[in-house]
Amino acid sequence: xxxxxxxLLWIIGKIICVLVPVIVCVALLTLLERxxxxxxxxxxxxxxxxxxxxxxxxxxxxxxxxxELIIPSKASRYLFIIAPVLALAPxxxxxxxxxxxxxxxxxxxxxGILVVFAMTSLGIYGIIIAGWSxxxxxxxxxxxxxxxQVVSYExxxxxxxxxxxxxxxxxxxxxxxxxxxxxxxxxxxxPLFPLFVVYWISAVAExxxxxxxxxxxxxxxxxxxxxxxxxIMFGIFFxxxxxxxxxxxxxxxxxxxxxxxxxxxGIPYLDHWFSWVPSVLWLVLKMSFFIFLYFWMxxxxxxxxxxQIMQLGWKCLIPVALVWIVLVAVAVQMGxxxx
Amino acid sequence: xxxxxxxxxxxxxxxxxxxxxxxxxxYGASKDITLQYPEEETPRSNRFRGMLALRRYPNxxxxxxxxxxxxxxxxxxxxxxxxxxxxxxxRRTTRYDIDVFKCINCGLCExxxxxxxxxxxxxxxxxxxxxxxxxxxxxxxxxxxxxxxxKIAEHREIDRGTC
Numbered sequence: 001x002x003x004x005x006x007x008l009l010w011i012i013g014k015i016i017c018v019l020v021p022v023i024v025c026v027a028l029l030t031l032l033e034r035x036x037x038x039x040x041x042x043x044x045x046x047x048x049x050x051x052x053x054x055x056x057x058x059x060x061x062x063x064x065x066x067x068e069l070i071i072p073s074k075a076s077r078y079l080f081i082i083a084p085v086l087a088l089a090p091x092x093x094x095x096x097x098x099x100x101x102x103x104x105x106x107x108x109x110x111x112g113i114l115v116v117f118a119m120t121s122l123g124i125y126g127i128i129i130a131g132w133s134x135x136x137x138x139x140x141x142x143x144x145x146x147x148x149q150v151v152s153y154e155x156x157x158x159x160x161x162x163x164x165x166x167x168x169x170x171x172x173x174x175x176x177x178x179x180x181x182x183x184x185x186x187x188x189x190x191p192l193f194p195l196f197v198v199y200w201i202s203a204v205a206e207x208x209x210x211x212x213x214x215x216x217x218x219x220x221x222x223x224x225x226x227x228x229x230x231x232i233m234f235g236i237f238f239x240x241x242x243x244x245x246x247x248x249x250x251x252x253x254x255x256x257x258x259x260x261x262x263x264x265x266g267i268p269y270l271d272h273w274f275s276w277v278p279s280v281l282w283l284v285l286k287m288s289f290f291i292f293l294y295f296w297m298x299x300x301x302x303x304x305x306x307x308q309i310m311q312l313g314w315k316c317l318i319p320v321a322l323v324w325i326v327l328v329a330v331a332v333q334m335g336x337x338x339x
Numbered sequence: 340x341x342x343x344x345x346x347x348x349x350x351x352x353x354x355x356x357x358x359x360x361x362x363x364x365x366y367g368a369s370k371d372i373t374l375q376y377p378e379e380e381t382p383r384s385n386r387f388r389g390m391l392a393l394r395r396y397p398n399x400x401x402x403x404x405x406x407x408x409x410x411x412x413x414x415x416x417x418x419x420x421x422x423x424x425x426x427x428x429x430r431r432t433t434r435y436d437i438d439v440f441k442c443i444n445c446g447l448c449e450x451x452x453x454x455x456x457x458x459x460x461x462x463x464x465x466x467x468x469x470x471x472x473x474x475x476x477x478x479x480x481x482x483x484x485x486x487x488x489x490k491i492a493e494h495r496e497i498d499r500g501t502c
């Protein structure tokens with residue numbers, strides 16, 4: 001009995017150790033995003049609270065917490081309240097199977113990649129329920145768009161996963177990373193480059209971020225699915241969105257960029273010089289690069305039109321992914337690469 | 340044929356997108372041009388048309404001779420002047436009101452004035468807190484003129500002979 005209690009506490013402790021940094025990262029990212037986009041628009045970004053705006057996220061959260069929660073009178077009350085939680089829970093749950101280093105993982109399951117895929121897809125329920133229960137035409141339109149988009153891009157994303165699975169021969173995220181060990185040229189982003197690009201584009205679309213943020217579409221449908229949300233309920237949607245971004249970046253690092261592996265492994269001197277770097281730092285660096293890419297893309301590209309998004313998803317990404325999967329499958333079967 | 344191939348290569352390598360990303364990265368590395376407003380301000384011309392003022396001669400005599408040219412030229416009808424003959428035989432205003440709500444800061448009154456009495460200072464930071472304060476009376480305008488006289492004279496000196 002006591003053993004079980006300890007095991008439970010141990011798991012809870014591990015969960016806290018993963019989720020607290022994630023949530024802190026989300027807070028930092030909101031600031032970082034405004035800073036990066038500001039710099040790219042030749043502005044400064046927030047700089048009034050704390051040194052260089054460092055207290056801005058705290059101020060934002062306090063403001064959201066202090067605000068009144070308004071529930072529209074004709075909204076479906078319970079669904080309206082439950083929707084932000086439904087959006088956030090999968091975004092956090094998927095972290096259970098993400099390995100940070102060789103043995104830092106909450107649950108080392110064999111179908112890890114499937115769990116992540118399922119969780120990122122479940123997040124859409126939060127959005128669709130939020131859009132439907134608000135009883136507002138903008139929210140409803142935003143939810144519809146979001147669902148259509150996620151459903152289309154999930155296919156392309158799934159295909160890129162298939163490519164990685166073929167190459168690694170495993171669904172366990174840890175083993176996928178270990179298959180890439182041995183220097184930067186062993187990482188999957190080189191042999192699977194088209195899949196890597198397709199993955200990244202569909203990942204951006206999957207998280208409803210610019211340039212695929214038609215679910216929010218400020219210029220057409222105000223704020224999309226979360227128009228009617230205020231206060232911390234809105235904040236939770238925000239949290240979910242950013243947690244998803246980090247998750248997708250982590251996944252990109254794990255599947256294509258060798259996860260926690262050092263890029264210098266196998267290079268005579270560099271390998272030795274960088275051997276002091278803790279492996280989790282490599283993962284964090286790779287994730288930071290992808291997160292920066294998110295902000296960079298947001299600062300650069302205008303929003304896609306709805307039909308263009310559908311065209312890109314169905315007519316470009318899926319065919320490209322399919323062709324490359326066939327090539328990879330042939331290569332693996334013939335034993336040319338990925339032994 | 341060749342063009343088609345070029346088009347496809349460009350499409351598949353995301354060439355245009357990468358070009359766009361390069362531009363934003365370049366600007367991201369460049370220096371910000373933001374001015375932190377309350378602490379910093381953009382430079383203003385000496386001809387800036389801001390708050391109105393009435394000037395005096397160095398001996399303290401008010402310049403205005405109540406010719407009412409400014410009242411006549413004002414496109415917004417913001418100026419109201421009443422005048423009478425003073426004891427020393429000169430014509431002076433008894434009332435010189437400018438409604439700053441009507442005023443469009445065009446500067447025509449300043450151009451019309453034969454004695455450089457009504458002028459526009461370069462002051463732009465002024466606010467009204469109570470109803471009725473929008474009427475700048477003669478006393479108020481003269482007071483503003485007294486406060487800003489050195490600046491006004493300086494700015495007029497720069498432009499002497501140019502217009």
